[in-house]
Amino acid sequence: MTSRVLVADIKKCTGCKQCELACSIKQTGVINPSKSCIQIIDWNHKGIFLPVFCQQCEDAPCMMACPKEAIYRDTNLERMVIDYDLCVACRMCASACPFGAMGFDQVRAKILKCDL
Structure with a gap:
């Protein structure tokens, strides 16, 4: 069977955090990034965005x-x-x-x- 896990291409991540919002709605029913299982980190505030989620x-x-x-x-x-x-x-x-x-x-x- 094909693996079904989340993969993110950090080269394409713009830091929009839409994934955080979508995840929080799916997980808890509310739009609240603090309840998301995905966190977007702005690496050293240099515009390099790292999606952090279960690997x-x-x-x-x-x-x-x-x-x-x-x-x-x-x-x-x-x-x-x-x-x-x-x-x-x-x-x-x-x-x-x-x-x-x-x-x-x-x-x-x-x-x-x-x-x-």
């Missing part, structure tokens, strides 16, 4: 850090998934992410991670 790591430090085994690899889509029924929102996964790609929704007490 679906092969070794998955987030999965290894989870004390409840709530993160697993969906083998059909080749991506990391959070089972929110098992997740206790301890944020250990977010601390372990080498890309800083996991966030936390304070209102819903829920880890935010790109599911693409």
Whole structure:
């Protein structure tokens, strides 16, 4: 099966942050970039924009850090998934992410991670 994960071409990113808005609507139903699983960083304020999102790591430090085994690899889509029924929102996964790609929704007490 073909892998279905998010890929970004940083050469084409203009920093418009439309992806942040679309993600926040999809994930939470509201337009709020702080609730997006994608963050756009302006590298050293030089107009070089870096989209930061889950890289679906092969070794998955987030999965290894989870004390409840709530993160697993969906083998059909080749991506990391959070089972929110098992997740206790301890944020250990977010601390372990080498890309800083996991966030936390304070209102819903829920880890935010790109599911693409």
